[in-house]
Amino acid sequence: MKVKIIFVMKHLVLALLICGGLYWLSMHRKGQGKDIPRRLGQFEKVSPNIVLIGNSVLRAGIDETMLSQLMNKRIFMASSNGSASVWWYLYIKNVVGEVCHKPEVAVIFFRDHYLTLPKFRTEGKFRKPLRMLSRPQEPLVEQLAYGKDVVPMVWARAEAKERLERRILKTAAKFVGVNKNVASDALANVLGESQMIPEFVTRQQLASEQVNDMRDLDFDACLSRSLLPHMISMLHEKGVKLVLVRCKRRRDTQNDGESIAVQEYMKQLSNYVRANDVSLIDFTHDDRLTLSHYGPGDHLNDEGKRVFTQMVAEKLAML
Amino acid sequence: MIFTSTAFLWFLSIVFCMYWLCRNRHCQNILLLVASYVFYGFVHPWFCVLLATSTVADYCCGLALVMTRRYRGVLLGVSLCFNLGLLGVFKYFNFFSANVHAALAACGLRVDCAVLDIVLPVGISFYTFQTLSYTIDIYKGILQPRRNFVDFALFVSFFPQLVAGPIERAGHFLPQIERERRWQWGQFFEAWPLLLSGYLKKLVVADNVAVYVDKVFMLDCPSLLILLVGSMGFAIQIFADFSAYTDIARGTARLLGFELIENFNAPYLSVSPSDFWRRWHLSFSSWIRDYVYIPLGGSQVESWRRFVVVVMVTMCLSGLWHGAAWHFVAWGAFHGLLLLVYHALGLGGRWVPKSKKTALIAWMVMQFLTIVGWTLFRCPNLHWLGQVVTRTEWGISGDQLVAGVIVALTVMTYTLPWMGMIFLESLSSRRYWIKTGYRWVQVAVIALLANPSPQQFIYFQF
Numbered sequence: 001m002k003v004k005i006i007f008v009m010k011h012l013v014l015a016l017l018i019c020g021g022l023y024w025l026s027m028h029r030k031g032q033g034k035d036i037p038r039r040l041g042q043f044e045k046v047s048p049n050i051v052l053i054g055n056s057v058l059r060a061g062i063d064e065t066m067l068s069q070l071m072n073k074r075i076f077m078a079s080s081n082g083s084a085s086v087w088w089y090l091y092i093k094n095v096v097g098e099v100c101h102k103p104e105v106a107v108i109f110f111r112d113h114y115l116t117l118p119k120f121r122t123e124g125k126f127r128k129p130l131r132m133l134s135r136p137q138e139p140l141v142e143q144l145a146y147g148k149d150v151v152p153m154v155w156a157r158a159e160a161k162e163r164l165e166r167r168i169l170k171t172a173a174k175f176v177g178v179n180k181n182v183a184s185d186a187l188a189n190v191l192g193e194s195q196m197i198p199e200f201v202t203r204q205q206l207a208s209e210q211v212n213d214m215r216d217l218d219f220d221a222c223l224s225r226s227l228l229p230h231m232i233s234m235l236h237e238k239g240v241k242l243v244l245v246r247c248k249r250r251r252d253t254q255n256d257g258e259s260i261a262v263q264e265y266m267k268q269l270s271n272y273v274r275a276n277d278v279s280l281i282d283f284t285h286d287d288r289l290t291l292s293h294y295g296p297g298d299h300l301n302d303e304g305k306r307v308f309t310q311m312v313a314e315k316l317a318m319l
Numbered sequence: 320m321i322f323t324s325t326a327f328l329w330f331l332s333i334v335f336c337m338y339w340l341c342r343n344r345h346c347q348n349i350l351l352l353v354a355s356y357v358f359y360g361f362v363h364p365w366f367c368v369l370l371a372t373s374t375v376a377d378y379c380c381g382l383a384l385v386m387t388r389r390y391r392g393v394l395l396g397v398s399l400c401f402n403l404g405l406l407g408v409f410k411y412f413n414f415f416s417a418n419v420h421a422a423l424a425a426c427g428l429r430v431d432c433a434v435l436d437i438v439l440p441v442g443i444s445f446y447t448f449q450t451l452s453y454t455i456d457i458y459k460g461i462l463q464p465r466r467n468f469v470d471f472a473l474f475v476s477f478f479p480q481l482v483a484g485p486i487e488r489a490g491h492f493l494p495q496i497e498r499e500r501r502w503q504w505g506q507f508f509e510a511w512p513l514l515l516s517g518y519l520k521k522l523v524v525a526d527n528v529a530v531y532v533d534k535v536f537m538l539d540c541p542s543l544l545i546l547l548v549g550s551m552g553f554a555i556q557i558f559a560d561f562s563a564y565t566d567i568a569r570g571t572a573r574l575l576g577f578e579l580i581e582n583f584n585a586p587y588l589s590v591s592p593s594d595f596w597r598r599w600h601l602s603f604s605s606w607i608r609d610y611v612y613i614p615l616g617g618s619q620v621e622s623w624r625r626f627v628v629v630v631m632v633t634m635c636l637s638g639l640w641h642g643a644a645w646h647f648v649a650w651g652a653f654h655g656l657l658l659l660v661y662h663a664l665g666l667g668g669r670w671v672p673k674s675k676k677t678a679l680i681a682w683m684v685m686q687f688l689t690i691v692g693w694t695l696f697r698c699p700n701l702h703w704l705g706q707v708v709t710r711t712e713w714g715i716s717g718d719q720l721v722a723g724v725i726v727a728l729t730v731m732t733y734t735l736p737w738m739g740m741i742f743l744e745s746l747s748s749r750r751y752w753i754k755t756g757y758r759w760v761q762v763a764v765i766a767l768l769a770n771p772s773p774q775q776f777i778y779f780q781f
Contacts, residue, residue: 123771160767190722
């Protein structure tokens with residue numbers, strides 16, 4: 001009996017050590033809010049009339065200077081690669097909501113149903129930009145996007161993986177006798193998206209974004225769990241008009257139509273935003289963008305960028 | 320349902336508790352059968368219809384084979400046609416249709432290409448082979464058909480090994496289903512190292528290495544250095560991924576009182592192609608040997624030409640089994656060619672190097688050839704590989720070298736916890752607490768370094 005108790009106790013001690021270590025690691029969130037002052041500064045410096053918020057699809061799709069000239073307004077583009085609704089919410093809350101200057105319009109560029117999917121792209125490499133744009137307490141994000149129960153472990157994981165990969169990069173750079181920035185650039189040059197076959201990138205992207213759960217397309221159910229109502233109310237309070245732009249995806253140029261579930265979702269989103277004094281522009285069925293305008297994945301090429309910027313300028317001018 | 324999902328952990332916990340609450344093996348088997356169908360049909364319930372149809376067909380064929388002497392050949396033919404027909408329709412139809420279409424187009428004939436827009440039922444290749452072996456063994460007289468339908472259905476659908484093996488033989492697995500099973504703590508202590516090692520290999524090694532491997536094989540024209548590093552990464556990824564599945568399957572089965580066969584025996588220590596196939600995916604390679612190679616006359620061929628035909632047919636079929644694409648066939652053919660060349664050089668069969676130096680050289684050559692093989696296996700298509708080989712830069716530019724070193728180092732780093740595990744497993748059983756301590760470290764490593772976006776097991780697509 002005594003042997004068994006000692007056996008169990010030893011396992012318990014080991015378990016406590018491991019769990020304690022994980023919890024300790026999770027408490028060290030390096031760089032929390034580090035990006036906010038820089039973003040605030042950039043915003044104040046431009047003092048834009050229109051702020052565009054989105055991810056790499058926005059970066060690849062809109063020519064800031066051209067749009068500014070076409071609309072005769074100051075435009076500011078706030079984007080983070082791979083970002084989704086949580087990053088957009090944090091940007092509105094911690095940057096747009098806190099600057100002295102008030103823009104006239106905030107435009108969010110989104111795809112499909114990701115606007116009401118707060119858990120989308122919040123883990124792994126996507127966690128760092130979120131952490132850097134977060135205040136020490138972000139209860140809404142923790143509750144809706146991260147899920148409180150797994151937070152410690154997920155934070156610890158994001159930290160550990162980030163540190164490990166940074167260390168690997170440094171070691172590799174030292175090994176070949178270059179500095180880490182050169183190493184980082186080399187990696188981007190050789191394995192960057194621009195070096196890949198667009199068709200393969202698109203296939204992989206679609207595979208990773210497959211809607212496995214039809215509940216994600218149930219607008220009413222998703223709305224209460226999403227950050228969209230909070231984004232709308234924050235911008236309303238500040239007196240900023242919100243415009244939602246649904247971008248056309250590469251696959252929309254090849255598909256005959258959308259599924260009934262997606263159509264229904266868009267109809268409900270449209271009704272909801274209309275009731276809340278928000279404009280919705282849907283470019284999914286706009287024939288001016290064709291397959292030849294796309295680069296890898298949903299990113300537009302230079303010609304696509306020019307066409308899309310014109311399309312956006314036209315629509316925004318009509319509002 | 321996949322092993323790395325939270326749903327599976329809940330599912331296993333519930334099944335485990337209910338299973339051991341059943342005192343009678345009949346109840347346990349019925350519970351496991353229901354659980355297996357829930358597991359299989361979790362995302363696509365219609366998969367269960369296929370599984371059930373295959374089960375009923377082979378159960379009936381098995382019984383009919385001993386009831387009649389006259390139509391035994393016909394019954395075996397029916398079973399073969401049915402099982403291979405299922406595979407043909409659900410796995411290979413689009414492949415053959417596209418190829419026939421291309422061939423006709425090359426002859427100047429224009430016809431519409433028929434395409435089946437259906438999801439490939441996961442694990443169809445595995446359970447089809449399992450049921451086929453049952454019928455063939457009865458036909459050969461080395462197995463008695465089972466009258467208890469539940470027992471047989473459980474043999475076909477046992478959820479830990481249903482979707483990616485190991486491909487169990489009826490002679491090994493059915494007796495386990497038919498015996499009484501009682502809970503023993505020893506089962507838990509055998510199962511948890513297997514489960515841990517499985518999750519570590521899948522979530523930390525395979526899924527993290529896959530990020531870089533996928534990038535390499537999506538490049539328009541990678542240099543040879545990058546392709547080599549990517550292929551080495553894939554060699555690690557596929558072994559980690561597949562052996563992880565086997566470990567989790569074996570661990571889960573152990574928790575339920577079953578013993579599944581081992582699928583791997585250090586394949587990357589092989590010194591020849593024959594040696595490799597005695598170490599890699601053992602349940603499949605022994606199946607192919609027993610039900611394709613030997614029936615084709617491979618063990619008793621008299622002429623060299625016939626031997627070449629038998630080996631190449633066997634290996635091309637094993638390549639095709641992995642996937643409906645030409646690069647899988649090319650991978651099989653490549654291994655067939657290696658077997659023939661090694662055989663011609665007197666290094667085939669049970670050849671063992673005589674000295675350490677020979678062993679080292681043989682090992683290095685074999686590893687290089689294995690990696691070349693994996694390049695064929697992983698490439699998106701043969702056209703891409705052809706383009707890469709003909710267009711690629713042979714020299715190494717600065718950026719390529721730096722990127723290659725970073726990728727290689729990343730792959731090696733993620734592999735380290737696995738290496739540590741292999742080293743500790745080799746220690747004597749007296750070092751129990753060192754091993755146990757490391758297993759808890761494994762828990763931490765999984766928690767910290769698991770890829771947050773787990774990928775499907777590679778062998779699911781086969």
